[in-house]
Amino acid sequence: MVTDPRVSVIDRRLSGIKRIIAVTGGKGGIGKSLTSSLLALTLSRMGYRVGLLDLDLSAPSTHVILGIDSVYPKEEYGIIPPEVHGISFMSIIYFTGNEPAPLRGEDITNAMLELLAITQWGSLDFLIVDMPPGIGDASMDVIRWLKRAEFLVMTTASKVALETVKKVLKMLEELHKPIIGVIENMKMRESSAVQDELNGFNVPILGDIDFDMDLEDSIGDANTLLETDMATRLKAIAMNTPEFQLNSDL
Amino acid sequence: MHEWALAEAVIETAIEESRKGGLEEISEITVQIGELQQIELEVFQFALDEIAKAHDEDSLLTNAKMRLETERAIFKCRVCGTEWDYRDTCVNEDEGEAIHFAPEVAHVYVRCPSCKSPDFEVIQGRGVLLKAIKGKR
Numbered sequence: 001m002v003t004d005p006r007v008s009v010i011d012r013r014l015s016g017i018k019r020i021i022a023v024t025g026g027k028g029g030i031g032k033s034l035t036s037s038l039l040a041l042t043l044s045r046m047g048y049r050v051g052l053l054d055l056d057l058s059a060p061s062t063h064v065i066l067g068i069d070s071v072y073p074k075e076e077y078g079i080i081p082p083e084v085h086g087i088s089f090m091s092i093i094y095f096t097g098n099e100p101a102p103l104r105g106e107d108i109t110n111a112m113l114e115l116l117a118i119t120q121w122g123s124l125d126f127l128i129v130d131m132p133p134g135i136g137d138a139s140m141d142v143i144r145w146l147k148r149a150e151f152l153v154m155t156t157a158s159k160v161a162l163e164t165v166k167k168v169l170k171m172l173e174e175l176h177k178p179i180i181g182v183i184e185n186m187k188m189r190e191s192s193a194v195q196d197e198l199n200g201f202n203v204p205i206l207g208d209i210d211f212d213m214d215l216e217d218s219i220g221d222a223n224t225l226l227e228t229d230m231a232t233r234l235k236a237i238a239m240n241t242p243e244f245q246l247n248s249d250l
Numbered sequence: 251m252h253e254w255a256l257a258e259a260v261i262e263t264a265i266e267e268s269r270k271g272g273l274e275e276i277s278e279i280t281v282q283i284g285e286l287q288q289i290e291l292e293v294f295q296f297a298l299d300e301i302a303k304a305h306d307e308d309s310l311l312t313n314a315k316m317r318l319e320t321e322r323a324i325f326k327c328r329v330c331g332t333e334w335d336y337r338d339t340c341v342n343e344d345e346g347e348a349i350h351f352a353p354e355v356a357h358v359y360v361r362c363p364s365c366k367s368p369d370f371e372v373i374q375g376r377g378v379l380l381k382a383i384k385g386k387r
Binding site for chain 2: 007008075079099103
């Protein structure tokens with residue numbers, strides 16, 4: 001027998017976390033990382049204890065969005081994520097710096113497993129996970145390892161994005177994974193495309209977020225980000241969605 | 251003590267596997283340690299012993315010896331086929347520390363000595379594996 005011991009310890013590492021929300025959507029560029037970052041920031045400012053885990057190892061970007069620089073995890077019975085903007089933040093960038101990480105599927109699986117096995121999150125109300133794009137090895141691994149994850153699915157009204165989102169939803173349903181709902185991002189005009197395309201799924205459409213022309217100017221500044229229309233709208237959607245259970249028992 | 255987290259994973263897995271295999275007492279756990287992860291063996295051994303003591307509610311691990319085997323890290327270039335040893339590569343202290351935490355980031359800092367490609371395979375010696383458990387049923 002030769003067994004990889006890391007899988008056995010993941011549940012223990014996540015045991016102090018009340019809820020794990022994985023932000024997914026299939027396609028790259030539809031706002032998963034921005035949504036993950038803003039959701040983590042918003043929940044933290046509301047007084048929740050929040051962690052953010054960037055598992056998009058090929059193109060990690062939440063550190064850029066939140067302006068996280070010059071911090072490093074502490075080594076103590078594993079590694080303890082530094083707290084930035086009130087968020088316990090973990091990303092592969094601590095180890096890769098700004099260099100490209102040319103990782104193949106098996107390498108990504110191993111690196112994600114390592115992060116999950118050695119990160120000591122402690123006690124958190126929410127862990128927000130920025131999921132890898134697509135439904136390949138990386139996503140399947142995360143879905144398998146994060147057994148308690150609930151999925152927040154991002155889309156745009158584009159036929160191209162919706163085609164992939166339908167596949168993601170179908171896969172999550174087949175695996176009996178809880179789906180909080182779908183958010184339409186970067187809305188540019190009134191359209192029923194998202195509703196029409198997702199009609200056959202038993203998944204709530206939580207709301208839409210208008211395309212925010214000024215958002216780019218706020219990248220890297222957490223305080224300014226929280227004042228953007230996208231952040232305001234995302235907070236309203238989260239507050240109005242019973243599945244988020246905000247301000248109920250915390 | 252990043253070694254502690256990996257030792258904890260080894261003990262948890264050993265307990266799980268022993269229960270599946272119907273063992274009532276573990277006499278020896280063999281752990282294979284890949285050179286790439288640069289585990290400090292004394293620290294790791296200490297952590298394994300301490301965690302085993304702390305997890306020994308049902309005496310499964312009371313007499314368990316921890317056997318550590320090390321394995322050289324060898325890379326093979328996917329482009330030109332060259333094979334080389336990790337110890338022949340030049341990584342600085344910070345890069346080595348990053349590889350210690352997540353061995354895959356070797357792809358960021360190591361290049362094929364022949365063609366300079368970052369597209370290589372770690373054919374052996376990556377990290378920590380549970381190799382064998384001996385015990386009584």
